[in-house]
Amino acid sequence: MRGNMELTIIEKDNIQIVSIKGRMDTFSAPLFDNKISETIDAGKSRFIVNFSKLEYISSAGLRSILLMAKKLKSSNGKVHLTELTGSVKEVFEISGFGVIFQIFETEAQALAALKEII
Amino acid sequence: MAKITIPAKLEYLGEVIQFVTKQAASFDFEDQKIFAIELATEEAVMNIINNAYPDKSGDLEVECYEENESLVIEIRDNGIPFDLFSAEDPDITADIEERQVGGLGIFLIKKTMDHVKYRRESNSNILTLTVHK
Numbered sequence: 001m002r003g004n005m006e007l008t009i010i011e012k013d014n015i016q017i018v019s020i021k022g023r024m025d026t027f028s029a030p031l032f033d034n035k036i037s038e039t040i041d042a043g044k045s046r047f048i049v050n051f052s053k054l055e056y057i058s059s060a061g062l063r064s065i066l067l068m069a070k071k072l073k074s075s076n077g078k079v080h081l082t083e084l085t086g087s088v089k090e091v092f093e094i095s096g097f098g099v100i101f102q103i104f105e106t107e108a109q110a111l112a113a114l115k116e117i118i
Numbered sequence: 119m120a121k122i123t124i125p126a127k128l129e130y131l132g133e134v135i136q137f138v139t140k141q142a143a144s145f146d147f148e149d150q151k152i153f154a155i156e157l158a159t160e161e162a163v164m165n166i167i168n169n170a171y172p173d174k175s176g177d178l179e180v181e182c183y184e185e186n187e188s189l190v191i192e193i194r195d196n197g198i199p200f201d202l203f204s205a206e207d208p209d210i211t212a213d214i215e216e217r218q219v220g221g222l223g224i225f226l227i228k229k230t231m232d233h234v235k236y237r238r239e240s241n242s243n244i245l246t247l248t249v250h251k
Binding site: 025026027056058059060062063066067069070073086087090091094095096099100 | 128131132149150153154156157160161164208210211212213214215217219220222223225226229230
């Protein structure tokens, strides 16, 4: 099924851990935008996005991740990315997102690095 | 050889991707190639949906065939001329604030397909994407 995405956000030590499962494409990306905007607007500023269960991402999904980072940057927040694998990882690399984002092998590493900030 | 014609509207995107991945299935591609085929199709079709027909509605046609043991995906529209090679690549070294939000779709097509060709024929844009086995 196209556009099938599951999004869960768990708070840990005042850090929002966002896990995306399934597909992040033209159909599902707006869902991500809405949920993240809501959470940032509610005053949350530190995020980790875990991609371990993401099977597919297109430019629509990359756009959402970039918009999230821009929004957080302007409100002094921060997002770390983690557990990118396979073709999803490749698409991030091609797009130059490795330069823009801090990408960590494991969620624990992403969490530790984020805790050091502020 | 198989062909599908659909209105250039978002609600038909899923149908096109499904059509192309079904054609690709007989090629026994690795998962990585299937990902790339799906990605390039989504990006190319979305580009037509968003840009080809600014003042009217129109169709797009996708044809898949085998050539020299490769899958060829040919995407046609009768919209305004658009040569994706004239589009500037995004600056992938820019940081978060400067990084442009658009332009990635076309760039991903160029980077993930084995061969990309554009031609304008009578009133049509014809984009030919080739994926080697």
